Amino acid sequence: MSITVTVNGVVQQINQQTTLTSLQQQLDLxxxxxxxxxxxxxxxxxxxxxxxxxxxxxxxxxxxxxxx
Incomplete structure (x- = not known):
């Protein structure tokens, strides 16, 4: 399942249980x-x-x- 978060004003669909490190890597931040x-x-x-x-x-x- 996915969840919705907002990153710097941009809505993103990510997997549940995503960590901040995982998000940083996925979005190449x-x-x-x-x-x-x-x-x-x-x-x-x-x-x-x-x-x-x-x-x-x-x-x-x-x-x-x-x-x-």
Missing amino acids: PAVGCVFAINDQIIPKGLWSSQVLNEGDRISLFQAIAGG
Whole structure:
């Protein structure tokens, strides 16, 4: 079965039991210098592989930007 999540404003159909790491790999999203938030809550990188996504989750990917 599949579930619906939103990634940076784009609706995606993914398999149930998909982890944040799996989603990152499936969608070829960057992993270095990035932060994921699910439903406006930051998920530490150490939890990406165990964080299972749920129906209706809103996932945001933020990339670190260096500046001065």
